[in-house]
Amino acid sequence: MGDVELIPEPLTRAAFAPFGDVIEVDGAHRMEINNGTTERFHNLAAVDVTSEGGHPLINIFRGQPRPQPICIRTIERHPLGSQAFVPINDLSWLLVVAPPLGAPTANQLRAFRASGKQGVNYRAGVWHHPLIVLEPDHDFIVVDRGGPGDNCDEVQIEGGGAYLAI
């Protein structure tokens, strides 16, 4: 376990803005369509997946809880594309990010607690920890990039890791 204790902040659009988008209905641009039988909460994420011959993929990720305390020792980024996660099951989940600079130190990490009605879209190049869920079989729709090129960097946290205070 690393020395740094990471305390998750509530996930809000403002707090997450340096890292990408929060995908949620609250506060979104809303349009009424289909003769009033449907509300469209429009364009909730800047999908950026076409560089270097990329194309969008739709996937489902099924996450399982990690042993606690949850230690953050490595972090990854996708330099060629954004990656969106939207929970299907209405269950809270956690995310850990760092600014899109060099390999982060533990002090540069930030943790967020998302509700089960909040997804995120990581901007290309934003460091993020692989999926962290708290309940078994937590499913997410994931929209990311397929195509040529090396689109995953994984590094150790510089100077030791951190653990999530949950």
Added chain:
Amino acid sequence: MGDVELIPEPLTRAAFAPFGDVIEVDGAHRMEINNGTTERFHNLAAVDVTSEGGHPLINIFRGQPRPQPICIRTIERHPLGSQAFVPINDLSWLLVVAPPLGAPTANQLRAFRASGKQGVNYRAGVWHHPLIVLEPDHDFIVVDRGGPGDNCDEVQIEGGGAYLAI
């Protein structure tokens, strides 16, 4: 109400193949990632949204039930892009489609009943009825096309409508 009674079929990949993809975990290509804490059900839909300067959008649609019997009098298509719907709430829903030809007649319509764990991706140009849900506030992640051009044709069903036998 139209003369033709439409009986929803169970939604399967084989039955829906002429119209697009079924987005579901069952039968999908599965990869273990994140040191075994996540299963990735990979590339579940052929997202096709970049023609004529288009780009992918992620939206949430919130559907409300229609009065019953549900009459199918009009149908629409998006000639410039695919459109994917994945339910967030685990509730059954209905869809009505027709082959990507001229304006369909009622006899060319096909109806499907999807489970709450099944989404679809309509291929570009496939006729489909706007969202049909059976419970209030049924939310879907929708991945479709943004960008220039006229991407929605809506027509009356040729020779009268149909109604859904549910």
